Amino acid sequence: MQKRILKPNFIEYLCQIMLEAYNLSCRRDGRILFSDKNFSLQQGQLMEIHGPNGSGKSTLLRCLAGLYTEFKGKIIAEEAFYFGHKLGFSALLTVEENIKWYSRAIGVQPDVDSLLSQVGMGGYSMVPCENLSSGQLRRVSLTRLLLGYRPLWLLDEPQTSLDLDGRNILNELMEKHISNDGSVVCATHLSLDIAADDTLVL
């Protein structure tokens, strides 16, 4: 054990913080989802959010992403990728057209085929998204996390409808992101293979 802990340089310490939430409370339909939640997340940390169905995991993540604003409290967060229940891939477009659209919105020019092979979907670039199974679509939509670098990932039950192989790919992506000084907030019912630095139970 370390005997002497260096007092962190204040600014540097602040820069390491990816996400801070103070006194976060949310009511919905007259029901209190969560109240007075305080947490913070630093570079390279993973936070799991657990809780039964309807406990407010998705709402919390949408609050953190800036999509839901009906909450009390304060959130300070880095730029984030939000990965929710809606995958954001248009059924009428092919896989490649969807990814190209995202890369234009973010301002990067990726190699679509290598992105797809990273999620085990190589060779699917010309397939219309409406012809993919829900697990395949989820794998394909994981490529969104690899477009450009955003320090914070907000993942809402990302393992849904992924097979074992798909979950391993997801874990790899998360591990890689964390080792790149990124941070991950992940709402899940299943256990992740990575040890979480913090667990929030709703």
Added chain:
Amino acid sequence: MTFLGQLKRELIISSRSSSDVANPLIFFFLGVMLFGIAAAGDPKNLQNLGPAIVWVLILLANMLSLDSMYRQDHADGSLEQLILLSETPFVPILAKILVQWLLSGFTLTLLAPVAALLVFMPANEWPVLMLTLLLGSPALSFFGSICAALTVGARRTGVLLGLLALPLYVPVLIFGVGAMVAHVEGMSMNFQIYWLMAISILSITIAPHAVYAALKLSVDE
């Protein structure tokens, strides 16, 4: 770049959901044709009413094509990603509305002479009809898209969208038909034409920002 990218995406999606594009156009011609039939083949019965009929049906057809504008993007989640990821969301939104105008207002403008024929409008009035439609229809799409964005989160929007959009269309209707009437009576129609242009430019200026604000409300759930 995002503007052209969004333009391309919208055109591809429209080409693959052709019924969303074609149905309002068919509705427009059916409506005009019904007036022609109701006039019992006698042009006298429709005298002076031609411009009004074409304009009102353009309003209604435009309103019909609004409903599908953001619905699919809202359902599959690309709308919330657009709001989260794009630094200038009003640029892709502008492209989106522009495509909606190209496929409804602009296409209807090009097809207007056919409708004019169906309501026995004299051929010398066709160019004026097309001019007023060309200048007025952008306002329909841009103001209408605000209403579409406001109602996209609601389960059923059918009538609500019309109740919101049609009152906004009234100034365009007044000056559009007014210009035609002025032309038929041999007066200068500059006044109405300038107003149509002013309304369209106003709508192009404010709509992308208003739509962005409305879409943010729609995904706030």
